[in-house]
Amino acid sequence: MNARFIPYLLIAPSLGFLTVLFFVPLVQTIALAFQADGIWSAANFARMAGDLDFTDAVVNTFEIVIIVVPLQLLLALAMAMMLQHVRGGRDIVLWIWSIPLGISDLAAGLVWLAILTDKGYLNTILLHLGVLSGPRSWLSYETPVTLLSAIVVAELWRATAIVLVILVAGVQLIPKEYGEAADVFGATPWQRFTRVTLPLLKPSIQTALILRTVLAFEMFAIVLSIGGRNFPVLVSEAFNWQYNQQDFGVAAAYAVIVMGVSLAATLIYLWALRTPAAQR
Amino acid sequence: MQKISAWLLVAGLLTATAAGARAGDLIFLSTQLRPIEEAQKMRNLILKDFPHKVDYVTEQPAQLPVRIKAEQQGGTHTIDVVGALHGEFQPLVPLDALVPLDDLAATIKGRGIPDPLMSLGKFGTVHQLYIPWMQASYIMVANREALPYLPAGADVNALTYDQLAAWAGAVQGKTGKRLLGFPVGPQGLMHRFFEGFLYPSYTGGVVVPFRSEVAETMWTQFSALWKSVNPNSTSYNFMQEPLLSGDVWIAFDHIARVLDALRQKPDQFVAFPAPAGPKGRGYMPVLAGLAVVKDAPDTNGAMALIDYLAQPETQIATARSVGFFPVVKADLPLDLDPGIKLGAGAIEKTQSAKDALTALLPIGLGQRGGEFDKVFIDTFQLIVLRGQKPRAVLDREAETLRRLMTETGAPCWLPDPPSTGACQVQ
Numbered sequence: 001m002n003a004r005f006i007p008y009l010l011i012a013p014s015l016g017f018l019t020v021l022f023f024v025p026l027v028q029t030i031a032l033a034f035q036a037d038g039i040w041s042a043a044n045f046a047r048m049a050g051d052l053d054f055t056d057a058v059v060n061t062f063e064i065v066i067i068v069v070p071l072q073l074l075l076a077l078a079m080a081m082m083l084q085h086v087r088g089g090r091d092i093v094l095w096i097w098s099i100p101l102g103i104s105d106l107a108a109g110l111v112w113l114a115i116l117t118d119k120g121y122l123n124t125i126l127l128h129l130g131v132l133s134g135p136r137s138w139l140s141y142e143t144p145v146t147l148l149s150a151i152v153v154a155e156l157w158r159a160t161a162i163v164l165v166i167l168v169a170g171v172q173l174i175p176k177e178y179g180e181a182a183d184v185f186g187a188t189p190w191q192r193f194t195r196v197t198l199p200l201l202k203p204s205i206q207t208a209l210i211l212r213t214v215l216a217f218e219m220f221a222i223v224l225s226i227g228g229r230n231f232p233v234l235v236s237e238a239f240n241w242q243y244n245q246q247d248f249g250v251a252a253a254y255a256v257i258v259m260g261v262s263l264a265a266t267l268i269y270l271w272a273l274r275t276p277a278a279q280r
Numbered sequence: 281m282q283k284i285s286a287w288l289l290v291a292g293l294l295t296a297t298a299a300g301a302r303a304g305d306l307i308f309l310s311t312q313l314r315p316i317e318e319a320q321k322m323r324n325l326i327l328k329d330f331p332h333k334v335d336y337v338t339e340q341p342a343q344l345p346v347r348i349k350a351e352q353q354g355g356t357h358t359i360d361v362v363g364a365l366h367g368e369f370q371p372l373v374p375l376d377a378l379v380p381l382d383d384l385a386a387t388i389k390g391r392g393i394p395d396p397l398m399s400l401g402k403f404g405t406v407h408q409l410y411i412p413w414m415q416a417s418y419i420m421v422a423n424r425e426a427l428p429y430l431p432a433g434a435d436v437n438a439l440t441y442d443q444l445a446a447w448a449g450a451v452q453g454k455t456g457k458r459l460l461g462f463p464v465g466p467q468g469l470m471h472r473f474f475e476g477f478l479y480p481s482y483t484g485g486v487v488v489p490f491r492s493e494v495a496e497t498m499w500t501q502f503s504a505l506w507k508s509v510n511p512n513s514t515s516y517n518f519m520q521e522p523l524l525s526g527d528v529w530i531a532f533d534h535i536a537r538v539l540d541a542l543r544q545k546p547d548q549f550v551a552f553p554a555p556a557g558p559k560g561r562g563y564m565p566v567l568a569g570l571a572v573v574k575d576a577p578d579t580n581g582a583m584a585l586i587d588y589l590a591q592p593e594t595q596i597a598t599a600r601s602v603g604f605f606p607v608v609k610a611d612l613p614l615d616l617d618p619g620i621k622l623g624a625g626a627i628e629k630t631q632s633a634k635d636a637l638t639a640l641l642p643i644g645l646g647q648r649g650g651e652f653d654k655v656f657i658d659t660f661q662l663i664v665l666r667g668q669k670p671r672a673v674l675d676r677e678a679e680t681l682r683r684l685m686t687e688t689g690a691p692c693w694l695p696d697p698p699s700t701g702a703c704q705v706q
Contacts, residue, residue: 052658118512118527134457140511141665228515229466240466245650246342 026259033252044249048241048257051250057232061261063148064223064233065216068155072212073205075156076163080171081193094168098161105158109225112154113139116226141230151231154222159215163208170204171197206273213269214262234258306334306581309347310363312414312568313602314338321601330588332581345371345647348573352377357575360582366400366567367641367649369410373403374646379572380407384583388590392609401569410569411586414595414604417565418472419626421519421538421551426451426459426529437629439555441481441501444530448508451529458510461528464660465517469534471653473554474660476564476639477532478502481557485696486639490681490705491674498557499663499670506664514665523549534566535623539603543619551626553633560637562695563630568604599624637695644690655681678705 036043238254448460482498483489519533595606692703
């Protein structure tokens with residue numbers, strides 16, 4: 001057989017797999033979203049936008065993404081830098097930090113729910129310390145600020161590790177010589193970080209940001225378990241319309257919105273963090 | 281040689297499993313008693329004495345018509361008996377998926393299933409499409425600690441909504457905590473409270489008087505009552521948990537969802553009917569039935585299973601283990617679990633109340649029942665949780681309701697007055 005075709009032959013199964021299980025449903029979902037009673041229309045989108053939870057879902061989703069993603073990036077950067085200076089037991093530290101990665105979203109949500117409910121661990125501890133005189137609600141519709149904070153903390157705990165892992169891999173790829181050269185010219189550690197490490201880490205940061213942002217827009221189980229009805233997000237609304245209201249059209253419209261937003265975010269990152277051709 | 285024997289072994293195993301699944305097991309698909317504990321009781325206790333082996337399989341209510349339709353279209357029939365609520369059978373009727381059970385209905389006539397229940401199983405046709413299986417309803421449960429705060433002259437078994445508000449207010453005043461609770465969580469059944477209890481009690485209907493002035497007053501009063509409601513209600517799915525933990529002292533829910541509390545601490549709780557409003561004591565009975573699917577693998581076995589489940593002894597065993605109550609004439613034994621007795625007592629008091637006003641589950645909405653429920657939950661969220669003016673919200677949601685009723689063409693059901701054509705909001 002012609003050797004030129006072998007690579008294509010080898011990737012053919014995965015391409016076929018993606019086409020059948022990803023591309024076809026994608027096209028079907030888009031078609032579903034733009035059809036009502038078998039005719040092309042925007043009725044599903046009108047219905048979605050007219051729903052009382054739609055604005056909340058959009059605002060909540062963006063709130064979470066805008067708060068969580070930058071915090072995670074900063075935290076992960078700091079952790080990756082600290083890790084560089086750890087001599088013994090480096091692997092163990094990395095391993096412990098990435099434990100939350102191995103826990104399912106739902107389980108993580110339930111863990112935080114157990115901590116934060118009225119009779120949860122947090123209230124019990126605060127009661128023992130005498131900070132509170134009785135159980136306090138953190139997660140009700142009357143306490144939107146603590147509810148949002150709880151979800152942010154849970155998301156930080158659960159998903160910072162994925163950013164960390166990508167950044168650690170990126171840091172390890174940076175040749176030591178650059179840092180040593182900077183030292184020779186008398187750079188301070190801060191200058192070394194901003195002028196050498198950060199620019200060289202840009203491709204990893206880009207990957208991490210794209211991955212994290214897309215996942216944050218799709219966040220579901222953790223919000224559902226902590227916030228329930230009090231904190232609708234785009235994906236939980238899609239779930240609601242699909243399973244509780246049985247309106248597949250509106251659910252598909254939500255899915256299309258989530259996809260559009262994720263795509264837009266990815267394009268923005270690709271453009272904003274592009275590496276100029278001269279530096280490649 | 282070794283290879284061949286391995287293949288033989290595999291082949292043998294395959295045949296064995298295939299035979300195991302085929303050996304005449306009846307498939308009983310049910311949308312009720314889905315939680316694993318209840319399903320296990322169904323398998324290990326209730327179905328134990330039936331001569332054939334029965335595979336008890338559960339299915340989400342919304343998936344039932346999807347599955348039946350898929351089997352019809354695919355031509356592979358696996359299900360023998362279906363157990364579901366009255367309203368869940370409705371979408372199967374236009375599919376022509378159920379075997380008429382007129383002969384079976386005649387055979388079990390002597391068991392004392394009340395005629396109104398039997399005729400529900402006909403869906404307005406001449407044929408019996410399902411046999412009533414078991415019933416339940418929604419009740420109120422209160423911690424005994426709340427009883428001293430009952431307003432003067434109030435009888436807990438004949439409360440009005442005004443008295444409930446005064447009661448919850450008094451509890452809040454004395455304890456400083458909001459201890460009234462409703463199941464408004466994502467999986468809670470709060471919509472049934474509006475459709476079967478609050479609306480009928482105040483307006484005497486559900487759909488027709490949806491945006492009436494009485495409804496406006498009702499929502500204003502309910503918003504006032506909400507000031508004594510535990511704010512965590514929006515995450516309660518089953519009221520038995522907050523009742524047991526003491527987060528809630530007075531609660532409304534489906535009997536099956538408070539039964540654990542009643543059974544674990546029968547001395548701690550009382551169970552009683554939901555309150556009455558100006559038009560009576562609205563209440564929603566829950567009726568589950570049993571039907572045989574057309575082209576079922578074993579129609580005779582299916583009939584025999586229904587006959588078995590409708591026997592007084594089986595019905596009592598069902599009440600004992602899962603908290604649904606008999607539809608046939610069966611005296612509950614004296615040694616029955618005190619918690620179940622509490623629940624049964626509350627249902628009995630509701631049904632026999634002089635001002636009782638029956639409200640049926642929505643009928644004729646097919647797969648769009650969820651949208652109907654959403655109208656009530658949205659109205660509640662906007663008026664009560666977000667404090668919007670009832671008039672504007674009712675007018676807006678009435679439009680949604682109107683469109684839904686027109687599109688499904690569902691005629692009015694009790695307690696709304698009968699309609700010609702689709703039930704309409706006035």
